[in-house]
Amino acid sequence: xxRKQLFTLLVILIIAMMALAACGAPATEAxxxxxxxAAQPTEAxxxxxxxSQExxxxxxxxxxxxxxxxxxxxxxDLFEQETGIKVIExxxxxxxxxxxxxxxxxxxxALIVPSDYTVAIMIEEGMLAKLDHNNIPNLKNLDExxxxxxxxxxxxxxxxYLWGTxxxxxxxDQLEKPPTSWKQIFEAQESDPWYGRMTLLDDVRExxxxxxxxxxxxxxxxxxxxxxxxxxxxxxxxxxxxGFDSDTYEELIGSGENLVAHGWNGDFLQADDEFxxxxxxxxxxxxxxxxxxxxIPATATPEEKLAAEMYIxxxxxxxxxxxxxxxxxxxxxxxxxxxxxxxxxxGNPIIFPPDEVRAKLRLIKPLGEFExxxxxxxxxxxxxx
Numbered sequence: 001x002x003r004k005q006l007f008t009l010l011v012i013l014i015i016a017m018m019a020l021a022a023c024g025a026p027a028t029e030a031x032x033x034x035x036x037x038a039a040q041p042t043e044a045x046x047x048x049x050x051x052s053q054e055x056x057x058x059x060x061x062x063x064x065x066x067x068x069x070x071x072x073x074x075x076x077d078l079f080e081q082e083t084g085i086k087v088i089e090x091x092x093x094x095x096x097x098x099x100x101x102x103x104x105x106x107x108x109x110a111l112i113v114p115s116d117y118t119v120a121i122m123i124e125e126g127m128l129a130k131l132d133h134n135n136i137p138n139l140k141n142l143d144e145x146x147x148x149x150x151x152x153x154x155x156x157x158x159x160x161y162l163w164g165t166x167x168x169x170x171x172x173d174q175l176e177k178p179p180t181s182w183k184q185i186f187e188a189q190e191s192d193p194w195y196g197r198m199t200l201l202d203d204v205r206e207x208x209x210x211x212x213x214x215x216x217x218x219x220x221x222x223x224x225x226x227x228x229x230x231x232x233x234x235x236x237x238x239x240x241x242x243g244f245d246s247d248t249y250e251e252l253i254g255s256g257e258n259l260v261a262h263g264w265n266g267d268f269l270q271a272d273d274e275f276x277x278x279x280x281x282x283x284x285x286x287x288x289x290x291x292x293x294x295x296i297p298a299t300a301t302p303e304e305k306l307a308a309e310m311y312i313x314x315x316x317x318x319x320x321x322x323x324x325x326x327x328x329x330x331x332x333x334x335x336x337x338x339x340x341x342x343x344x345x346x347g348n349p350i351i352f353p354p355d356e357v358r359a360k361l362r363l364i365k366p367l368g369e370f371e372x373x374x375x376x377x378x379x380x381x382x383x384x385x
Contacts, residue, residue, distance in 0.1 A: 058307035061086045062110035065098060067292070068247060069270070070113065070162075072327035079314050085307050093246045094203045096375070102127060102297060109297050110304035111311060116291045117205070119158050120151035120366040128157045129296045135309035138316035141336040149291065151366075158293035159312050162266075162330035165289050165353060165361055166206055167282040169250060169268035170194075171259045179260060182214035182283045186233050188240035195240050198260035199252070202244035204378040205364045206288060207234065210262060213286050213362065220365045224373060231377040235384045244382070253278055265350050269329035280350050286360035291333075 068091040076087040090109070092098045095118040102112070102122075114122065122128050133139055139155065146160040147153070168185070170178035175193060179185055188195045200207050209219035211230035221227060242258060249261035250268050254275030261268075265280055272278035294315065296308045314320055321337025331351050332338060338346060345351060353361065367374070 056302050056306055058083070058085060058310055059110065059301065059303040060084065061088065062304055062307045062311070063088045063090055063108055064311075065090050065092060065101075065109045065112045067091065067113060068093075069267075070292075070328060072323045075315075075320060075323060078320070079311060082314075083307075083310060085310065087311070094201075096204055102299075107297075107299040110300050110308040112295050112297055113161055113292050114158075114295060115364070116149065116151050116293070117364045117366045119293050119295060121371075122295070123152065123157055124366075127298055129298045129300060129305055130156055131159070131296065131312075132305075132309060135306065136313045136316065138313045141316050141318060141321070141334050143333050143335040143338075146291070146333040152293070158295040159316070160333040161292045161294050161315070162324070162328060162332060163289070163291040164330045164351075165265045165282060165287055166201070166210075166263065167265065167280060167287040169253050169261045169263050169271075169278055169280050171253050171256055171277055172279045173277045174256060175259055178279060178281065180281060180284055182210055182285050185240075185260070185262070185283075186211065186214060186237040188237070192240075194258075194260040196242060197258045198241050198262075199243055199245040199249045199258060200234075200237075200241055200262045201249075202246040204374055207244075207262070208374055208378070209288050209362065209364055210283075214283075216285075219288065219362045220367060222367060222370045222373075227373060227377055231381055234381045238381070238384060250278065264330075266328050266330035269348075269350060270327075273329075282353070282357050282360060284360075286362060288364055289358070289361035290364065 062085060064087055066089055071089070076089070080086050092101070095115050098112060098114055099118055099121065102109075103125075119128070133155075136159070139159065142155070142160065147155055149160070152158050168179060172178075179188075179192075179194065184192065185198065185200075188198070200210075208227070208230055211233050212219045212221055212226065215226070215230060215233065217223070217226045217230070245252070245261070246263075249258070249263050250271035252258040253261050253268070254271045254277060268278050268280045294312050296305050300308060315324065316334060318334065318336035318340055321332050321334035322340040325332035325334075325337060325341060325345065329345075329348075329351060332341075349357070
C-alpha cells in the first residue's frame with residue numbers, strides 16, 4: 001500500500017548517499033504555501049547527530065502521539081539507525097481527544113502533533129515546552145510563511161509538520177456526479193445515491209465548521225443562536241449518514257461500502273493510490289485549511305525533550321521531508337524538501353489548492369471558554385436519535 005516499493009528504493013538510495021558523506025542542498029527561495037517550485041535534485045545531508053548539551057544525553061526511547069498513518073514507516077527505522085533512539089507511536093483521532101488526554105494528566109509523550117488552534121490552547125494553558133533552536137539547525141529549511149503563524153510566531157513552541165484541507169471524497173466509479181455543495185450532504189434526499197452511504201468526521205470543530213460555512217456564518221462563530229442552527233442542521237442530517245468516522249472513512253469509499261465522506265485531502269489521495277477510484281473536492285461554499293505541528297509537551301523530561309528536538313531536526317531534512325510528503329500526500333512546509341519532489345506532487349491541485357479554491361478555505365481558531373458550548377452541542381448531536 002502507498003508505494004512501499006518506491007520507499008524501499010528511496011531508503012537504499014539515502015543510505016548509500018550518506019555513506020558517501022554527501023553535502024546538503026543549496027537553499028531555495030520560499031514559495032507561497034499554495035505553490036511548489038519545480039523539482040530539483042539535491043543530495044542527502046549527513047546523518048542526524050546528538051547536539052552538544054552538557055549534562056544531558058538524549059533518551060534512548062521516545063513516544064510520539066500522532067494522527068494515524070501520518071508518517072512514512074521508514075522514518076522511524078532510519079532515525080533509530082542514525083541516533084540509537086527508538087520511536088514508539090501512539091495515535092489519536094481528533095485534536096479534542098489529544099487535548100483531553102493531556103489535560104487529564106497523561107505523561108510520557110516526547111512529541112505530539114496538534115493542529116493550529118489546539119496549539120494556541122496548549123500554549124495558553126502552559127502545556128508546551130519551549131524549543132531550543134540550537135538543537136534544530138534544519139529549522140532554516142522551513143518556508144518563511146510557516147515561521148509567522150498566528151498561534152506561534154517565530155516557532156517558539158512548535159514546528160509545522162504538514163498542512164492540508166478538509167472537504168469531500170467520493171467514489172468515482174459509482175458516482176458520475178458527486179455532491180458539490182454542502183447542501184447535498186446536510187440535506188441529502190433518499191433518492192440521492194449517497195444517502196445512507198456517507199460519513200462525517202468524528203471531529204467537533206471540523207463538522208461544525210462545515211455546517212456553519214454552509215449556513216453562511218463564520219466557522220468560528222461565538223453566536224449561540226447560529227451554533228444552535230448548525231446543531232439542528234446536523235441532527236437532521238444524521239438520517240442520511242452512516243456515521244461519524246475519522247479513521248477508516250477513506251477505505252470505506254475505496255471499497256465501495258460508502259460513496260461519500262467528509263475528510264482530509266491526503267487521506268483520500270493515499271487511499272486512491274491503493275484503490276484507484278477516489279476523487280476529492282472542496283464544496284462550492286468552501287471548507288477548512290489546517291496546519292499540523294510538532295510540539296513537545298511540558299511534561300517531557302530533559303532527555304526526552306532533547307531526543308524530540310533531534311527528531312524534529314531529522315524531519316526537517318530535505319530527504320526526510322520529501323519522504324514524509326511523498327507518503328502522506330499532504331503539503332510539506334519544508335522548502336528544501338519541495339525541491340526534491342516530483343511534478344506529480346508539486347503540481348497536484350488537491351495538495352496545493354489554486355488561488356480560487358484557497359480563497360474559500362478557512363482556518364479553525366481557538367475560542368476559549370466558548371469551546372465548551374461547541375462540545376455541549378456536539379454531545380447533543382451524537383445523542384440525538
